[in-house]
Amino acid sequence: xxxxxxxxxxxxxxxxxxxxxxxxxxxxxxxxxxxxxxxxxxxxxxxxxxxxxxxxxxxxxxxxxxxxxxxxxxxxxxxxxxxxxxxxxxxxxxxxxxxxxxxxxxxxxxxxxxxxxxxxxxxxxxxxxxxxxxxxx
Numbered sequence: 309x310x311x312x313x314x315x316x317x318x319x320x321x322x323x324x325x326x327x328x329x330x331x332x333x334x335x336x337x338x339x340x341x342x343x344x345x346x347x348x349x350x351x352x353x354x355x356x357x358x359x360x361x362x363x364x365x366x367x368x369x370x371x372x373x374x375x376x377x378x379x380x381x382x383x384x385x386x387x388x389x390x391x392x393x394x395x396x397x398x399x400x401x402x403x404x405x406x407x408x409x410x411x412x413x414x415x416x417x418x419x420x421x422x423x424x425x426x427x428x429x430x431x432x433x434x435x436x437x438x439x440x441x442x443x444x445x
Contacts, residue, residue: 390429
């Protein structure tokens, strides 16, 4: 016995909009990529970074890089090891310091970067290129 139900489509009539279009300022429409003569209308009311190909997150990355540079080399190393998933005792062993010193380094990092804990720190640095900006060159 097959129970075949038809999916409720969000495509209605010639407009064919996304069912979540009410969240955006303008409704979405499907573009037929097979027809090369139909071009998508680009309006000039977009921010300058969209027209130049810059991502909105680029500003956040520059800010994060500036905060990375504000950290001391030892704080950078503690941040790197924290983002790699190491625990405080493992970080202390790797760096050759006590666990209390690691906690002190991380507390300074939290204050400088503007986060409250290790999880937020990891989320903040999730796409950061540690190989390029590592404290040990």
